[in-house]
Amino acid sequence: xxxxxxxxxxxxxxxxxxxxxxxxxxxxxxxxxxxxxxxxxxxxxxxxxxxxxxxxxxxxxxxxxxxxxxxxxxxxxxxxxxxxxxxxxxxxxxxxxxxxxxxxxxxxxxxxx
Amino acid sequence: xxxxxxxxxxxxxxxxxxxxxxxxxxxxxxxxxxxxxxxxxxxxxxxxxxxxxxxxxxxxxxxxxxxxxxxxxxxxxxxxxxxxxxxxxxxxxxxxxxxxxxxxxxxxxxx
Numbered sequence: 001x002x003x004x005x006x007x008x009x010x011x012x013x014x015x016x017x018x019x020x021x022x023x024x025x026x027x028x029x030x031x032x033x034x035x036x037x038x039x040x041x042x043x044x045x046x047x048x049x050x051x052x053x054x055x056x057x058x059x060x061x062x063x064x065x066x067x068x069x070x071x072x073x074x075x076x077x078x079x080x081x082x083x084x085x086x087x088x089x090x091x092x093x094x095x096x097x098x099x100x101x102x103x104x105x106x107x108x109x110x111x112x113x
Numbered sequence: 114x115x116x117x118x119x120x121x122x123x124x125x126x127x128x129x130x131x132x133x134x135x136x137x138x139x140x141x142x143x144x145x146x147x148x149x150x151x152x153x154x155x156x157x158x159x160x161x162x163x164x165x166x167x168x169x170x171x172x173x174x175x176x177x178x179x180x181x182x183x184x185x186x187x188x189x190x191x192x193x194x195x196x197x198x199x200x201x202x203x204x205x206x207x208x209x210x211x212x213x214x215x216x217x218x219x220x221x222x223x224x
Contacts, residue, residue: 044214
């Protein structure tokens with residue numbers, strides 16, 4: 001089955017620790033995205049990548065970092081510089097950047113204690 | 114700047130029709146999408162309008178008026194499982210293609 005996987009589903013970390021969220025897709029999509037969703041809010045773009053070894057900052061990139069060394073993988077690191085990291089993180093992919101349909105993973109709920 | 118507005122909540126009864134409106138402001142508009150998200154789940158794509166008019170997909174239809182910077186999602190024959198959040202999203206080209214999401218409309222379907 002083709003799709004996007006994110007792991008883990010729930011993640012707890014102590015304040016001041018960096019944490020990396022996994023996102024893998026086997027849809028052969030060029031573009032991948034990371035969004036943050038807070039309770040009752042829409043999705044805010046953190047980073048996106050149009051192709052391997054390339055990525056751009058979204059609207060709320062401060063305190064986050066990404067890499068895109070392989071087409072199928074786009075991990076997100078939440079650093080200690082992110083002031084309010086507790087949120088629901090969603091990874092998505094699309095055939096290419098700017099296409100109308102994005103396919104989302106199940107999300108990772110990060111809680112920083 | 115770029116902004117989208119949609120109502121925060123809508124309530125309707127099973128079997129009824131409901132319309133969720135979305136107005137947008139963006140300089141590089143390409144098209145309007147709609148996504149559905151159940152509590153705790155991932156958003157799923159529903160529809161996309163690039164041109165003016167109505168697009169129908171089963172019980173769901175989506176409309177766009179580019180001149181009015183306005184669109185809506187129409188849900189017919191409402192079912193309890195339609196209770197979810199619905200997001201409009203603008204495909205925008207301002208310094209590169211991006212998708213900008215609205216804050217979402219929470220739909221409650223009552224029996």
